[in-house]
Amino acid sequence: MKLNSDQLNAFFEVAKRGSFSKAALSLALSQPALSLRIQKLEQQLKTSLFVRDSSGISMTDAGEKLLLHCQLRENIEQDILQDLKAQGSLARDSIQGIVRIAGFSTTMRSVLIPSLHELILKHPQIQLEAFIREMHELPAVLKRSEADFAISEGPITLGNVENILIGHEENVVIESKKIISGREDIYLDNDSEDQATFNFFKAQGNGKNKKFKRNYLDEGNAILDAVELGWGRSIQPRHLIEGRNNLRIVPGFKAIKVPIYLNYFKQPFYLKIHELVRDHIKTGFRRGLG
DNA sequence: CGCCTACTGACCGAGGTGTG
DNA sequence: CACACCTCGGTCAGTAGGCG
Structure with missing residues (x-):
């Protein structure tokens, strides 16, 4: 069985935005068209991906599994594109792409920035999106794929999330x-x-x-x-x-x-940029927090 | 009551396929 | 090559339910 990429994109957008309407707007589609794409994907997979009710949508277990697949697929595609671009420009060691980090207020300014300082200066093509959320919001931020990494005061008990102690x-x-x-x-x-x-x-x-x-x-x-x-x-x-x-x-x-933890979804494949950021956060926080 | 959410039905257009 | 038909996926308009 081959999955249709339009349907997967539709699913990924809905999962990220938590709304059919917002995803439809983002994909420049009408909401019914998007709804049909999701329905067909669900029919093909013979399982529901979202629980719909009048107050909005939530993901089923199957939906969460598919979301991981979509994240992996996006990572691989980004990496291939980056490799091809690098070949074209002969800039083989250039690192580029978007990294999204959600954290809580006390570590953002005094620890995260110093941790990534050297990396950011060395690679101007890295687009960093760091934002502060309340501690209790971080698991949902990670689950909705709004951030690649979360920095929190404890392990995030979602399936397949890596929790690394990076300091106190x-x-x-x-x-x-x-x-x-x-x-x-x-x-x-x-x-x-x-x-x-x-x-x-x-x-x-x-x-x-x-x-x-x-x-x-x-x-x-x-x-x-x-x-x-x-x-x-x-x-x-x-x-x-x-x-x-x-x-x-x-x-x-x-x-x-x-304790301070770095949390992210385990993947069989990581973007180079994500590996670099992860390593810099690990060493930077251990140095900054002791 | 208005707004926001998603779903359904009717209809339309593009593209693929078969036939002469 | 031209035409007819079919399928697929789109839009628009309308509907239903929950919430503030």
Whole structure:
């Protein structure tokens, strides 16, 4: 049985966008035409690829398997194209293509950028798309193929996902060096879903599971700025306060180690660019986080 | 109630194939 | 080569259901 490439492209687009309408728009097709392509693919495979309901679509197990196939197919095609282009231009060692990395806020600026700095400068043809998501969103981002790599605080328990421990962040209590404002019991977090402060005090043991008030700023650098201004304290990775001379680590608390993982779908074949980025992240994070 | 989602039916056009 | 027919895949218009 041979799979039709138009149908596979239609499936891949729907899987990536999570919507028939958006995929149809992206493929310059009408929505019914796209719907028919998917239906025919499902008939050919004798299985459903999506669960449709009025609130949208979700992928079946068969759909997730086919998505992996489509990702692999895209990787192989990109690699062949890159090889052919390189032959044409005699630039055999040039690395090009798109790499998409989803991560959470604390590692993006201080660790990811230094990890990829050398690689990005050396290969101008690499198109990097790095974006920040909340920790709980990362598995879905990977599953929908919106990112090639995710950087998270734990293993992602999806089938066929590789979880590589790339270092630990050391969470500490920080406060302003200069301003003593009587706001020592106010802790700044991203939002009400952010469990960092709760988890930190829970890990301190019974005696230090103290009560505190919370303020929310939704963005890592805003939190650091606000702490510098004396708005309160915050639980942050130690590496984030390097270079911020107005901040200090509050003594008397045990630093809590948080493991950081690099997550990506296992593939029988990887693009060269993905292998390079993966290796640079692994070594860069181990160097940056210790 | 309007908007958004996907599906169905009717119809149309392009391309392939058979026939004279 | 020209024509007729068929198949496939497209669009348009309309429908149904859930959600804010």
